[in-house]
Amino acid sequence: MRVVVPFGGRSPKTRLASFFDADERRDFAISMLRDVLDAIVDAGGDPTVVADAPVEVEAPVTVDDRPLSAVVEDELGSDDPVAVVMADLALATPAALTRLFETDGDVVAVPGLGGGTNALVVRQPEFSVDYHGASILDHRRIARDAGLSFVELDSMRLAIDVDEPTDIVEVLLHGAGRSRAWLSDAGVTLECGSGRVEAVRRRR
Template sequence: MSGIHALVPVKGLVNAKSRLSARFTDDERQDLVLAMLTDTVRAALAAESIERVAVVTGDPIVADAVRALGCEVLREPAWCTSLNEALNWAIGQVNPSARVLILQADLPALTATELAAFTAASPQADRVFVHDQHETGTTALLLRSASMPFEPKFGVDSALRHRDAGVQLVEGDWPGLRHDVDTADDLDVAVSIGVGPATRAALALASATVQRG
């Protein structure tokens, strides 16, 4: 069996994380989204258990940014109308014998050590996942094989829907892996855990802009 191939799905920057708009300007919000993606991808690239990292996106700005990090890009087909459709397509591009890790793009406090620990958990299970800090969403999902028939169920209440589909919940001391960012409160929690350098820089720049204003 091949190693783990990680897929990180990313929609367009323009409308991403709209709930952060109360705290950040549109430009700051987009810069922050790209920074959180950068820290997420860097953690995945640094994880010894992961052989390949590919970002699934149709956004050229995102594609250019992750290529600069040494990450692959799977260009999302125009016919994909949802995140789950894009992921179904992307899984089909992976070596059929590889394990597949689907990883959310907004995990700024994620570490390579956490990823390695998660991917080592329940190695014989067909499908495992980690829920978010609210226990409603899914931040990471691991499939034993890309050839295994399975349709991801990301979106509202994805943790419940993945459990109902037979995916095994795995829990561990992985705060960075569990804390995705949708709101300003989520961001504050991630900062308290310790975000990566790209996110710190984006937040510092936004703060400096406010102070100058």
């Protein structure tokens, strides 16, 4: 399946500014992108990156600096199914993506924490995207209004897009690839308190 991976590489991951400076955040974002591309290929997908600035990865890259919804919209509209997978799903595994690609439905969506839409499979050209705000609610509505079936896939690995410091905890707990190694190299470790585990960075 053709898989579009949008990547905002200009000033990525600003909500991680308490942990990493701008160069580090870009570096970490590219590590996550590479992990996602590997998982897509291992799941049998054929990835293309659409980035707002050039980036060197082992997949074709198109540079397009329009807003996310416009960029993705241009990739839809064909009769062939197309998937859209966010570049910051550092916990994505081939197994989780295989479940996504193999789930039946005119539109299959994976909700992200906080109302986002972390991944989509679109099998009908009538569907359109709107990534602003609580996009999972918009995508439900858009599919319903177009008379399309809308199936939500229940996956924690694909629900966690790494945006916030709490998401880093999940990469340390459950990640395996470059992203996790990058965090370890940066001195980020887990700290257990009374509630949920937290991530802390030891500066060197």
